[in-house]
Amino acid sequence: MSAKILDGKAVSQRIKTELKAEVEKLKQTGIKPALAVVIVGDDPASKIYVRNKKLACEFCGIKSLEFALPAETTQKELLALIERLNNDNTISGILCQLPLPEGLDEEAVINAISPAKDVDAFHPSNVGKIMIGNFDFLPCTPAGVMELIAESGIDVSGKKCVVVGRSNIVGKPMSMLLLHKNGTVTICHSRTKDLAKECREADILVAAVGVPELIRGDCVKEGAVVIDVGMNRLENKKLVGDVAFSEAAEKAAAITPVPGGVGPMTIAMLMKNTVKAAVLNSTGKN
Numbered sequence: 001m002s003a004k005i006l007d008g009k010a011v012s013q014r015i016k017t018e019l020k021a022e023v024e025k026l027k028q029t030g031i032k033p034a035l036a037v038v039i040v041g042d043d044p045a046s047k048i049y050v051r052n053k054k055l056a057c058e059f060c061g062i063k064s065l066e067f068a069l070p071a072e073t074t075q076k077e078l079l080a081l082i083e084r085l086n087n088d089n090t091i092s093g094i095l096c097q098l099p100l101p102e103g104l105d106e107e108a109v110i111n112a113i114s115p116a117k118d119v120d121a122f123h124p125s126n127v128g129k130i131m132i133g134n135f136d137f138l139p140c141t142p143a144g145v146m147e148l149i150a151e152s153g154i155d156v157s158g159k160k161c162v163v164v165g166r167s168n169i170v171g172k173p174m175s176m177l178l179l180h181k182n183g184t185v186t187i188c189h190s191r192t193k194d195l196a197k198e199c200r201e202a203d204i205l206v207a208a209v210g211v212p213e214l215i216r217g218d219c220v221k222e223g224a225v226v227i228d229v230g231m232n233r234l235e236n237k238k239l240v241g242d243v244a245f246s247e248a249a250e251k252a253a254a255i256t257p258v259p260g261g262v263g264p265m266t267i268a269m270l271m272k273n274t275v276k277a278a279v280l281n282s283t284g285k286n
């Protein structure tokens, strides 16, 4: 089987182009989307992601404000900044780039962001809304995956979906979104007894564990849709996913590459959430 490549770069570009037109129209009504991005410390990967978010904002006509803080920033200082951004009516969305340097409490920072401006959808109130299926924002990576699955023409309903990984940011919300589309969802993790066997059952297999090329060809059912959320930088600087791409592509009907798959979709979904936040906050719906 030769797999269809799910081109996240192309799909994200299309979504951003649509958003650009929407933002232009919104501006005529006085709504000006603006995203505040907080980054603490010097993590090189985080700096790249923040730069790419800024570029995406520029493309879409969204104002972006970057708050780059030193690694020595205290919890109190970080929370004070979040509070200031929460109270700034010109800012539609706020995100704090993760991971935070050691010593800072990620959970407390996530909890401090106003749910109405929480464009990452990490705040417990937004997480709860996702559980019940009545949400304003979806977390960007799982939302991007759902767009790519739809793009591949796959109807999730009744399909066996296996999500490998149970993080709060990807694995858990991903499972919930697949469930909302009537998939039959299994979540696998480090204690799963026979991971390969579970994966081979999947019509839709989502890998989000952060282990380079953990999912080999023998984990993939013939004709499956394989989504690779992993982004692992090897010592030789090569970027690989959680899936051994060429082995899996021999079996899959459709597969996302790394880079160029889920990553760019994450940023497109962030733009979508920021525009939505601007609209909701302007109508006082939030």
Ligand SMILES: Nc1nc2c(c(=O)[nH]1)N[C@@H](CN(C=O)c1ccc(C(=O)N[C@@H](CCC(=O)O)C(=O)O)cc1)CN2
Pocket (backbone or CB within 6 Å): 048, 049, 052, 095, 096, 097, 098, 099, 120, 140, 141, 231, 239, 258, 259, 260, 261, 262, 263, 264, 265, 266, 267
């Ligand atoms: N506050 C948040 N922090 C983090 C998130 C998040 O959604 N919110 N997700 C990841 C990082 N991330 C976005 O922030 C992200 C990672 C990767 C990409 C991407 O486009 N990757 C490219 C490759 C880039 C490279 O060469 O390194 C690709 O896959 O093609 C976008 C966003 C953790 N932190």
